[in-house]
Amino acid sequence: MPFRNLSEFLRALEADGDLVRITREVSPRLEIAEIADRAVKGDGPALLFENVSGSVVPVAINLFASRRRMLRALDLSSWEEWEERLAPLLDPTPPAGLLDKLKALPKITELAQVFPKTVRSAPCQEVVETGDAVDLGRLPVLTCWPQDAGPFITLPLVITRDPATAKVNVGVYRMQVYDRNTTGMHWQKHKDGAGQARGYEREGRRMEVAVAIGADPATVFSGVAPLPPGISEFLFAGFVRSEGVPLVEAKTIGVPVPAEAEIVLEGYVDPGERRREGPFGDHTGFYSLDDDFPVFHVTAVTRRRNPVYLTTIVGKPPMEDGFLGEAVERLFFPLVRKMIPELVDMHLPVEGIFHNLMLVSIDKRYPGHARKTMHAIWGTGQMMFTKTIVVFDRDADLRNSADSLWRALTAIDPERDIEFVHGPVDELDFAARLPCYGSKMGIDATRKWKEEGFARRWPDEIVMTDDVRRRVDAMWPELGIRLRGGAAS
Numbered sequence: 128m129p130f131r132n133l134s135e136f137l138r139a140l141e142a143d144g145d146l147v148r149i150t151r152e153v154s155p156r157l158e159i160a161e162i163a164d165r166a167v168k169g170d171g172p173a174l175l176f177e178n179v180s181g182s183v184v185p186v187a188i189n190l191f192a193s194r195r196r197m198l199r200a201l202d203l204s205s206w207e208e209w210e211e212r213l214a215p216l217l218d219p220t221p222p223a224g225l226l227d228k229l230k231a232l233p234k235i236t237e238l239a240q241v242f243p244k245t246v247r248s249a250p251c252q253e254v255v256e257t258g259d260a261v262d263l264g265r266l267p268v269l270t271c272w273p274q275d276a277g278p279f280i281t282l283p284l285v286i287t288r289d290p291a292t293a294k295v296n297v298g299v300y301r302m303q304v305y306d307r308n309t310t311g312m313h314w315q316k317h318k319d320g321a322g323q324a325r326g327y328e329r330e331g332r333r334m335e336v337a338v339a340i341g342a343d344p345a346t347v348f349s350g351v352a353p354l355p356p357g358i359s360e361f362l363f364a365g366f367v368r369s370e371g372v373p374l375v376e377a378k379t380i381g382v383p384v385p386a387e388a389e390i391v392l393e394g395y396v397d398p399g400e401r402r403r404e405g406p407f408g409d410h411t412g413f414y415s416l417d418d419d420f421p422v423f424h425v426t427a428v429t430r431r432r433n434p435v436y437l438t439t440i441v442g443k444p445p446m447e448d449g450f451l452g453e454a455v456e457r458l459f460f461p462l463v464r465k466m467i468p469e470l471v472d473m474h475l476p477v478e479g480i481f482h483n484l485m486l487v488s489i490d491k492r493y494p495g496h497a498r499k500t501m502h503a504i505w506g507t508g509q510m511m512f513t514k515t516i517v518v519f520d521r522d523a524d525l526r527n528s529a530d531s532l533w534r535a536l537t538a539i540d541p542e543r544d545i546e547f548v549h550g551p552v553d554e555l556d557f558a559a560r561l562p563c564y565g566s567k568m569g570i571d572a573t574r575k576w577k578e579e580g581f582a583r584r585w586p587d588e589i590v591m592t593d594d595v596r597r598r599v600d601a602m603w604p605e606l607g608i609r610l611r612g613g614a615a616s
């Protein structure tokens with residue numbers, strides 16, 4: 128059974144002993160951030176702050192801040208289980224005989240169930256506030272870091288429609304709260320929400336925007352998922368939870384919202400309007416500098432009678448978003464491999480904050496294959512932002528950073544094996560020469576071939592034979608050698 132809403136997920140975490148309720152009064156100004164930071168860095172539990180100064184609404188944070196909870200959120204026991212679920216979709220073998228066709232039927236009906244369902248009445252609309260009743264100041268919005276420009280809504284599902292196709296997009300874009308009914312709208316240039324906004328601006332039209340705060344975990348995750356433009360995040364969430372997401376039409380605008388959401392903000396973004404946004408302590412580990420961004424005017428708030436405010440903080444890794452990032456890596460890898468089939472494995476170390484470092488291993492088949500792989504990655508969706516790509520042969524253990532470092536550094540002749548390219552870079556990359564434009568680096572750490580102009584001999588890697596290892600395993604207890612840890616054990 129998938130989690131239908133946030134409270135079901137909270138209850139499940141509590142039953143697992145993986146959630147702590149905090150009843151002592153704490154401030155949403157910096158205090159919750161400091162507590163949440165310590166909790167995530169120490170592999171602590173999810174946190175529910177029930178007594179937040181200045182608000183009656185409890186704050187939930189770190190719900191996704193461990194691999195265990197991330198898997199729980201997606202209703203998976205392991206990443207392998209996800210690959211197994213995708214396999215019939217990615218490698219469909221047409222049923223051969225009548226019997227096989229009949230057997231395939233349940234799978235097809237199962238798939239039909241993952242489409243969003245429209246409902247008429249919804250928990251997220253138990254209370255409706257419009258006009259003067261709208262007051263964002265009543266929400267326990269966190270000020271995360273000392274130099275932040277103010278409080279920021281950090282995990283909002285920003286829901287918009289494409290002006291041309293009416294297709295719905297969902298993206299998590301942070302929102303700086305300016306006053307009781309205005310916020311910033313920090314969709315970066317390359318993101319789908321910004322793309323749709325450009326369409327409205329060209330036509331000089333006002334853009335309707337709904338923002339859901341707090342929903343079932345699969346739906347929240349879908350807002351972060353880097354789906355290609357035009358692919359529905361709500362459909363993706365339905366597939367992840369094996370059950371379509373119930374949607375309800377917002378009360379005052381023509382945008383669908385998750386019926387089971389905790390809080391929904393309804394309003395608009397006007398074409399051309401910009402306001403200073405930031406600084407904001409960002410997931411780079413640095414403050415993103417202030418800049419001009421669109422403005423969201425909130426004209427209505429709908430909510431549950433007793434909502435929970437779901438949030439997160441970003442900062443120096445590892446943070447909660449690192450675990451969301453790992454889930455993105457694992458859930459999307461089977462799809463990426465469909466497009467770049469030579470990929471054996473892919474890993475984004477958390478210190479690389481998603482876009483700074485990607486390690487991949489390939490089944491190298493032809494001269495220049497490593498470079499072809501880099502360019503394919505730079506040419507695919509949000510992977511275009513990857514500042515450094517290191518390509519290894521298939522036997523590399525990418526999740527072992529000591530092994531990766533050793534392997535990459537021994538395998539390169541830097542001038543020959545490092546390739547620089549110019550192109551789009553992440554908007555948060557403050558080191559790039561220009562905003563959103565800069566250089567990227569690919570490192571070919573594969574064994575070099577004769578056909579690639581390598582005229583020398585490439586040595587074998589040192590590995591003990593299996594039979595000697597087995598013999599020593601057997602005699603080990605008799606040897607009386609106590610290891611104090613390290614790589615040999």
Ligand SMILES: Cc1cc2nc3c(=O)[nH]c(=O)nc-3n(C[C@H](O)[C@H](O)[C@H](O)COP(=O)(O)O)c2cc1C
Pocket residue numbers: 281282296297298299300301302313314315316317318319320350351352353354439441448451509
């Ligand atoms: C906690 C968190 C905060 C984020 N904040 C932003 C943001 O402020 N602006 C932005 O463009 N992307 C932000 N992202 C990344 C987007 O959610 C992500 O790129 C997503 O795929 C965008 O959806 P889209 O492809 O439909 O545009 C954030 C991600 C996380 C996990």
Ligand SMILES: [Mn+2]
Pocket residue numbers: 296297298319354355356357358360
């Ligand atoms: Mn999208």
